[in-house]
Amino acid sequence: MSEQAVSRTVYYRVFFALIVLAALTALVAEVNLGPFNVTVALVIALVKAGLVAVYFMHLRESRSLVWLVLLISLAWIMIMLVLTFADYATRSWGQFR
């Protein structure tokens, strides 16, 4: 019973953090940070996604098998992103000689 009350308190706290972060990302979007606009927006998004996954999706209490599935899928998507960006970033290399 008390364990449940604790988890509910955690839910409310995480929700509060999510709302604060959402307001922060909306406000900071008005400021010109040069090349860091996308970086800041994505870091805030990653923190929000992490909070939802760890607390609302109960990753914190999940078995290592669930973590394994998540980490493998993240590794797969990193292969897709990193190799594609490496391709596009290096396409023009030979053209300026």
Add this chain to the structure above:
Amino acid sequence: MDGPETSIVAEQFQSLEQQKDADTLGMWVFLATEIMFFGGLFLAYTVYRIMYPEAWAEASGHTSFAIGTINTFVLLTSSLTVVLGLDAATLGRQRKLILFLVLTIVLGLTFLLLKGFEYYHHYKEGLFPGPGFRLEPEYARAALLFMCLYFAMTGLHALHMIVGLGLMSFLLIRAWRGLIRPEFPAHVEIIGLYWHFVDIVWIFLYPLLYLVDRHQ
């Protein structure tokens, strides 16, 4: 003959614990495929954003900041009502569970309603890819790419929301009939996982489609 325990645990499982683990793992494996599914669109978005930065800034300026921001808060709140619903389910609080499911459905419908309103606005403005498309000619081709990706990404997300609302209605009917047992609220748990995943997709869509070029 059929005790409460045997009727909850399906034949292929040895225990309730094992069945819970299998249910949760199955949903996570599905979500892993969903990460790749949406990942391709995020990849296309990023590649073209690097190729056509001015057109991206121009076209994304036409999305509605107000609707995008309100919808972000609506979805975050719906994630809270989902976990509170699960909490009520494990405590066997039937009426609270029903209340939170109804709240979740109302918030999900609010999101779709606002999104539909925004789509209608885009259509009126001539931002819908097709014969009526009109954006500044200097950027037209690349801006068309942005709008195609915008509608594909938000449309797929909206489709996931519709599926999620269907699943929430299924839960509501089961809860109404008293079929959700406190010792095994697996449906609430795994449908909740799906709902939170759709929320996470929006957490990334919101800054990329509405925010990153606002400072210009």
